[in-house]
Structures are given as structure tokens and as C-alpha cells.
Amino acid sequence: MQQLGIVDNTAKPTSPLLQTLVDNRTTLVNVAARIIGCHSRAEDVVQDAFLRLSKLQEITLPLAAQVGYVFKIVRNLAIDHYRKQAMEQKYIGNEEEGFNVAVDGDTPESTNLNWEIIETIDAALSQLPDRTRYAFEMYRLHGVQQKDIARELGVSPTLVNFMIRDALIHCRKTIDDERT
Known part of the structure; x- marks a missing residue:
């Protein structure tokens, strides 16, 4: 059969x-x-x-x-x-998670926008006192601990914390002002 x-x-x-x-x-x-x-x-x-x-x-x-x-x-x-x-x-x-994956190559527009933000932050940091700018850059960019920055500057760690906070607030305010 x-x-x-x-x-x-x-x-x-x-x-x-x-x-x-x-x-x-x-x-x-x-x-x-x-x-x-x-x-x-x-x-x-x-x-x-x-x-x-x-x-x-x-x-x-x-x-x-x-x-x-x-x-x-x-x-x-x-x-x-x-x-x-x-x-x-x-x-x-799952398939939906693939929609949230970051793309490796930025678009020219996003690259330009990022550079504009970096330039705005640089300009905002240049408006700060030298000691505040130094504390912010050492902590945020170089990863130095606040107690080490305080020792180097001859100030208290609490003051370093306030300087970093003030610099961050100033940068955010400058970026917000730039966007409006």
C-alpha cells in the first residue's frame, strides 16, 4: 500500500x-x-x-x-x-526587548546635539569658581573620591560635596536655559 x-x-x-x-x-x-x-x-x-x-x-x-x-x-x-x-x-x-536596544552608530543629528550639550556644559563650568570646577571635574570626570579632593584642596569633604552639587545644579540650569 x-x-x-x-x-x-x-x-x-x-x-x-x-x-x-x-x-x-x-x-x-x-x-x-x-x-x-x-x-x-x-x-x-x-x-x-x-x-x-x-x-x-x-x-x-x-x-x-x-x-x-x-x-x-x-x-x-x-x-x-x-x-x-x-x-x-x-x-x-523576547522580541519587544529588541526595540529598546541602543543603536551603535549615532545619527549625525544626535552627534551634533551631543557636541552642543558638551560645549554648553564646558561654558557653564567655565563660569564657576576655579576650586568648584576643579572639584566637579575631579569627581565626575576622573572618579576621585570626595575625601581625597577635600584633602588636596584643604577643605572639608562636606564643602566638596556642596561644590559638586552646586556645579551640577549650575550645569543643569544652563542646559535648560539653552533649550528654551
């Missing part, structure tokens, strides 16, 4: 393990679905089990052992599938 392109669905599998899988297919799918959490993926797991069992050499086991063996194969494949799925979800984001 297969020569005519007609598949005979009533044919019995030749292996007792395959027959056990076919006989318990619905239960096996339900077992895999409980592990994976998806009925259609559980169907895929049972199909994978069928393919693996079809490649095995003839194994002679008692009937109870055949059922246990087939269930264990499906269970292990379902667990593997679940772990793979969990790992993929951990390292691969």
Missing part, C-alpha cells in the same frame, strides 16, 4: 518499546505537558522519544519494565526540553 502513496495507520510498530509508546501516547503527552507546561511541546517530546526508540536495537524487557523505560525516556526528554527552554528565556529576550 505504501507504494501507492497511501499510509497504513493501522500497522503495528515492530519494536515492543515503540508499541508501548504508541499504546500509552496520551498519558505520555500528559506527563510531558506537566513538566514542560505546554501541550504542543509535549507532543514534540513524545515524537522525539519515538524517534529515539526507533533507532535503538531490539531490547527485550518484561512488559512492566518496557512501560517504565518508555516513561523514563519521555520524562528525561521533557526535563531536558524544559531546561533548554529556561536557559533560552534567561539569555534570549
Whole structure:
């Protein structure tokens, strides 16, 4: 019948393990679905089990052992599938997350805007007293700790904190004034 392109669905599998899988297919799918959490993926797991069992050499086991063996194969494949799925979800984001990814190459407009902001900040910093500008640049640009800046300038760390805060407020105000 297969020569005519007609598949005979009533044919019995030749292996007792395959027959056990076919006989318990619905239960096996339900077992895999409980592990994976998806009925259609559980169907895929049972199909994978069928393919693996079809490649095995003839194994002679008692009937109870055949059922246990087939269930264990499906269970292990379902667990593997679940772990793979969990790992993929951990390292691969969903499609919507891709919309929020920053583009490597800036547009000419954004580059120009960034340079304008930097020039505005530079002009704002030049309006500050030298000591305040120095404290701000050392802290914000070079990452020097405030206590080290205070020691170098001969002032208290609290005063350095206020100088950095004042410089930041002045820069923000200058940028806001520039935009309006």
C-alpha cells in the first residue's frame, strides 16, 4: 500500500518499546505537558522519544519494565526540553526587548546635539569658581573620591560635596536655559 502513496495507520510498530509508546501516547503527552507546561511541546517530546526508540536495537524487557523505560525516556526528554527552554528565556529576550536596544552608530543629528550639550556644559563650568570646577571635574570626570579632593584642596569633604552639587545644579540650569 505504501507504494501507492497511501499510509497504513493501522500497522503495528515492530519494536515492543515503540508499541508501548504508541499504546500509552496520551498519558505520555500528559506527563510531558506537566513538566514542560505546554501541550504542543509535549507532543514534540513524545515524537522525539519515538524517534529515539526507533533507532535503538531490539531490547527485550518484561512488559512492566518496557512501560517504565518508555516513561523514563519521555520524562528525561521533557526535563531536558524544559531546561533548554529556561536557559533560552534567561539569555534570549523576547522580541519587544529588541526595540529598546541602543543603536551603535549615532545619527549625525544626535552627534551634533551631543557636541552642543558638551560645549554648553564646558561654558557653564567655565563660569564657576576655579576650586568648584576643579572639584566637579575631579569627581565626575576622573572618579576621585570626595575625601581625597577635600584633602588636596584643604577643605572639608562636606564643602566638596556642596561644590559638586552646586556645579551640577549650575550645569543643569544652563542646559535648560539653552533649550528654551
